Amino acid sequence: MMPSRLFSAGWRAVMEGRKRWTLPTWTVLAPRLLSIGCADCAEHQEPPRKKLLSEKKLKRHFVDRRRLLVRGGHGGDGVSCFHSEPRKEFGGPDGGDGGSGGHVILRVDRQVKSLLSVQSQYQGFDGEHGGRKNCFGRNGAVLYIRVPVGTLVKEGNTVLADLSCPGDEYIAALGGAGGKGNRFFLANDNRAPVTCTPGQPGQERVLFLELKTMAHAGLVGLPNAGKSSLLRAISNAKPAVAAYPFTTLKPHVGIVHYEDHQQIAVADVPGLVRGAHQNRGLGLAFLRHVERCSFLLFVLDLSVPEPWTQLDDLKHELDKYEEGLSGRPHAVVANKIDLPQARANLPELRARLGTKAIALSAATGENLEELLLRLKELYDSHVASELQRGRQPLRW
Ligand SMILES: Nc1nc2c(ncn2[C@@H]2O[C@H](COP(=O)(O)OP(=O)(O)OP(=O)(O)O)[C@@H](O)[C@H]2O)c(=O)[nH]1
Numbered sequence: 001m002m003p004s005r006l007f008s009a010g011w012r013a014v015m016e017g018r019k020r021w022t023l024p025t026w027t028v029l030a031p032r033l034l035s036i037g038c039a040d041c042a043e044h045q046e047p048p049r050k051k052l053l054s055e056k057k058l059k060r061h062f063v064d065r066r067r068l069l070v071r072g073g074h075g076g077d078g079v080s081c082f083h084s085e086p087r088k089e090f091g092g093p094d095g096g097d098g099g100s101g102g103h104v105i106l107r108v109d110r111q112v113k114s115l116l117s118v119q120s121q122y123q124g125f126d127g128e129h130g131g132r133k134n135c136f137g138r139n140g141a142v143l144y145i146r147v148p149v150g151t152l153v154k155e156g157n158t159v160l161a162d163l164s165c166p167g168d169e170y171i172a173a174l175g176g177a178g179g180k181g182n183r184f185f186l187a188n189d190n191r192a193p194v195t196c197t198p199g200q201p202g203q204e205r206v207l208f209l210e211l212k213t214m215a216h217a218g219l220v221g222l223p224n225a226g227k228s229s230l231l232r233a234i235s236n237a238k239p240a241v242a243a244y245p246f247t248t249l250k251p252h253v254g255i256v257h258y259e260d261h262q263q264i265a266v267a268d269v270p271g272l273v274r275g276a277h278q279n280r281g282l283g284l285a286f287l288r289h290v291e292r293c294s295f296l297l298f299v300l301d302l303s304v305p306e307p308w309t310q311l312d313d314l315k316h317e318l319d320k321y322e323e324g325l326s327g328r329p330h331a332v333v334a335n336k337i338d339l340p341q342a343r344a345n346l347p348e349l350r351a352r353l354g355t356k357a358i359a360l361s362a363a364t365g366e367n368l369e370e371l372l373l374r375l376k377e378l379y380d381s382h383v384a385s386e387l388q389r390g391r392q393p394l395r396w
């Protein structure tokens with residue numbers, strides 16, 4: 001029996017799906033009629049066609065790695081000067097110390113979704129120089145670089161930090177120490193020191209940032225299988241949907257809300273092609289994101305001939321990338337059941353994969369509840385196993 005709380009979550013998703021996909025006829029027809037009128041006026045205007053991107057260009061669009069040069073702020077210089085005022089001509093040394101340079105810190109921010117906003121160089125704020133009358137220079141402010149959840153920080157091949165929780169911080173470069181003013185060198189045997197020291201330069205490092213999407217579930221499928229459409233149907237995320245391969249170039253995370261306030265994060269990642277483990281298509285870039293998902297949803301396009309071969313291809317690629325990756329808890333989703341070819345393929349798919357394959361339509365919202373229920377089951381068993389291992393499960 002389906003618990004009522006889940007049913008209502010599923011129902012809401014179905015209704016949302018319907019709202020999007022079955023618009024009232026007039027709203028569809030009106031713009032069409034208009035566009036026919038315009039087409040008559042401009043006969044020779046070809047509709048703009050989206051060009052297919054080459055593999056090389058695809059990789060350029062996808063920013064999940066960054067090389068970063070970070071320099072901490074320079075420390076301010078200490079000052080050498082002597083106090084002097086009427087009737088107190090030799091008031092002693094009063095040169096203040098310089099302020100410390102500011103650190104450069106990586107901080108996880110939930111609002112940031114990719115490394116696109118991270119620049120290639122950062123220079124921390126310098127500390128102020130010391131002043132007369134024992135005035136110390138102000139310390140340089142801390143410079144925060146906002147990075148998404150799931151960022152790995154590497155130096156060479158060594159992993160320095162795994163920033164996996166919102167608010168996590170890592171000091172990328174320390175600011176330089178401020179110099180000392182001559183007041184600092186005052187001693188019994190030296191009442192008038194002239195020595196002062198300059199501020200130290202900040203630390204300079206070359207770091208590599210690598211983003212591994214952190215979500216509970218990962219949607220894995222060939223290009224055009226309908227992963228983004230599915231994410232749109234079950235969550236409020238709005239990844240682009242189009243009838244050409246590699247519409248999705250970077251991961252999107254959608255949150256599925258359940259009535260008991262549980263939230264499951266589902267990641268839509270770029271389509272996988274044969275040879276992905278050898279870096280074909282979006283290849284390794286894509287697989288890195290799948291690696292971190294606790295459980296997987298294999299999305300098959302049921303409308304193409306022999307859809308069951310897709311599952312073998314997907315599992316093969318995952319296992320080539322990391323042994324046992326396809327063995328993670330998973331569900332098989334057979335999408336596009338609204339199409340006649342898909343309905344014809346369903347009995348054979350069921351015969352080969354068993355009844356566990358969830359046949360649904362992301363476009364019409366048909367049978368989404370079954371997926372939502374399965375998703376919740378996978379999530380519950382993930383939480384239970386994490387707690388058993390004494391680890392806190394990932395929360396969104
Ligand atoms: N008839 C039908 N079409 C669907 C369904 N789901 C998706 N589509 C269509 O399939 C095409 C591809 O959908 P996407 O959601 O962009 O597929 P994707 O798997 O995200 O593709 P990539 O991002 O390129 O990997 C679009 O034209 C969708 O309208 C469905 O359930 N039924």
Ligand SMILES: [Mg+2]
Binds near residue numbers: 227239247248
């Ligand atoms: Mg997509």
